[in-house]
Amino acid sequence: MTSQKINIPVLQSGENIILQGKGAYKNTFRSGWKIADCFLTNQRVVIKQGANVRLGISTKDITQLRVEKLHYVIKKKEALSLFYKSGKDSKECRIWLVTQDLENWKKRIYQLTLLKIDADLIEKIAVQLDSEGRDILRFLWENRHARIDRLAELINAPNHMHVLLNIKETINPIAEKVAGCPILSFERSKTDPETGEKVLFSWWLLGEPEEWDNKNERLLDIFDEGSYIQVIMEVKKVEKSDLSLEINGTELIVKSSKTGAKWTETFHLPAEANYNNHRIHLRNNLLEIRLSKVQGPGDRGQWTVISVVSKTSNTPLNPPLRGD
Numbered sequence: 001m002t003s004q005k006i007n008i009p010v011l012q013s014g015e016n017i018i019l020q021g022k023g024a025y026k027n028t029f030r031s032g033w034k035i036a037d038c039f040l041t042n043q044r045v046v047i048k049q050g051a052n053v054r055l056g057i058s059t060k061d062i063t064q065l066r067v068e069k070l071h072y073v074i075k076k077k078e079a080l081s082l083f084y085k086s087g088k089d090s091k092e093c094r095i096w097l098v099t100q101d102l103e104n105w106k107k108r109i110y111q112l113t114l115l116k117i118d119a120d121l122i123e124k125i126a127v128q129l130d131s132e133g134r135d136i137l138r139f140l141w142e143n144r145h146a147r148i149d150r151l152a153e154l155i156n157a158p159n160h161m162h163v164l165l166n167i168k169e170t171i172n173p174i175a176e177k178v179a180g181c182p183i184l185s186f187e188r189s190k191t192d193p194e195t196g197e198k199v200l201f202s203w204w205l206l207g208e209p210e211e212w213d214n215k216n217e218r219l220l221d222i223f224d225e226g227s228y229i230q231v232i233m234e235v236k237k238v239e240k241s242d243l244s245l246e247i248n249g250t251e252l253i254v255k256s257s258k259t260g261a262k263w264t265e266t267f268h269l270p271a272e273a274n275y276n277n278h279r280i281h282l283r284n285n286l287l288e289i290r291l292s293k294v295q296g297p298g299d300r301g302q303w304t305v306i307s308v309v310s311k312t313s314n315t316p317l318n319p320p321l322r323g324d
Contacts, residue, residue: 006022008020012044018108020039021099029096033073042112042191043058044058045082047095057095060113063084065080079098080096082095111207115206117183117206125171128178132166137205140205142262148163186203222269236285240282242258250272252268252269273293
C-alpha cells in the first residue's frame with residue numbers, strides 16, 4: 001500500500017476519528033479486494049473510496065470481531081472479519097478489512113463495540129494492581145474520565161510521569177491479560193455521552209458499562225398486604241450494606257452507594273408508610289422490603305432515612321436496616 005492522500009469523511013455530530021489509514025475491504029468471501037481509505041471513529045467504521053463512502057457501520061451494530069488469514073494479492077494476509085447488523089430487519093452482514101497496524105484496529109474496535117465493563121471485571125483487574133493502580137482504576141470506573149493532574153493528585157504522585165508509567169506499564173498490560181485489551185486510553189478530545197460535554201486531554205475508561213438492557217424488563221412488584229407494604233425488586237451486584245432507603249409518606253427511594261454501581265430508584269407506594277418494624281432481605285439479586293403502614297395521624301413521620309452500617313467504622317450512620 002503506497003502512501004497517498006487520505007480523503008477524510010464528513011463527520012457526524014460528536015464524532016471523532018480514532019484511527020485512519022489506507023487499506024482494502026471486501027464484503028463477500030469470493031469477491032475481490034477493493035482499495036479504500038479506512039476510518040475508525042468513536043461512532044462508526046467508515047470505508048471510503050475517493051469521495052464516496054462505501055460503508056458506514058455504526059459501532060452499536062457490530063456483533064462479532066475476529067482475525068482470519070485470507071488470500072490477499074499473491075499471499076495470505078491477516079484480515080479483520082467484522083460482523084454487523086444492517087437495515088431495519090437487522091440482517092447480519094460481514095466484511096473483511098485489511099489495513100496497516102491491524103492488531104491496533106482489532107483492539108480499538110473491540111474496546112468501542114464488544115468490551116463490556118462491570119464491577120466484577122474491574123475487581124479482577126484491581127486485585128492484580130498495587131494500591132495506586134487500584135485507586136486510579138476505581139476512580140475512572142466511577143467517573144469515566146479524568147485529566148492526569150487529577151489522577152496525580154488522587155494518588156499523591158510526585159509527578160505526571162509517575163501516573164503515566166503506572167497506566168502504561170501496569171494497569172493496561174494487566175487489563176489486556178484479563179479483558180483482552182487495554183481499558184484506559186488518552187483522548188485529546190472526546191464527548192461525554194452522558195453530559196454531552198466535550199472533554200479535552202483526559203484519560204478515559206474504555207468499553208461500555210454493563211447495565212440493565214431495559215428497566216421495564218426488570219422484576220418489580222409492590223404488594224398491599226393490609227397492615228404492611230411489600231416491595232420486591234431485582235438488583236444487580238450489590239450487597240445489603242450498599243443500600244439505603246428514604247421514606248416520606250407514599251414515596252420510597254432506594255439508593256445504591258456501591259462504587260461503580262451507584263443508582264437511585266423512586267417508587268410510589270399504595271399507602272403511606274414509615275420505617276417502624278421495617279424489614280429488608282437480599283438474596284439471589286432479589287431485594288425484598290417490608291414497610292409498616294401509617295396507622296393514624298400520630299404515626300405519620302417526616303422524611304425518614306434508613307441507612308446501612310458504615311463499612312469503615314462498623315457503626316450505624318442512621319437507624320439501621322433490619323434484616324431477616
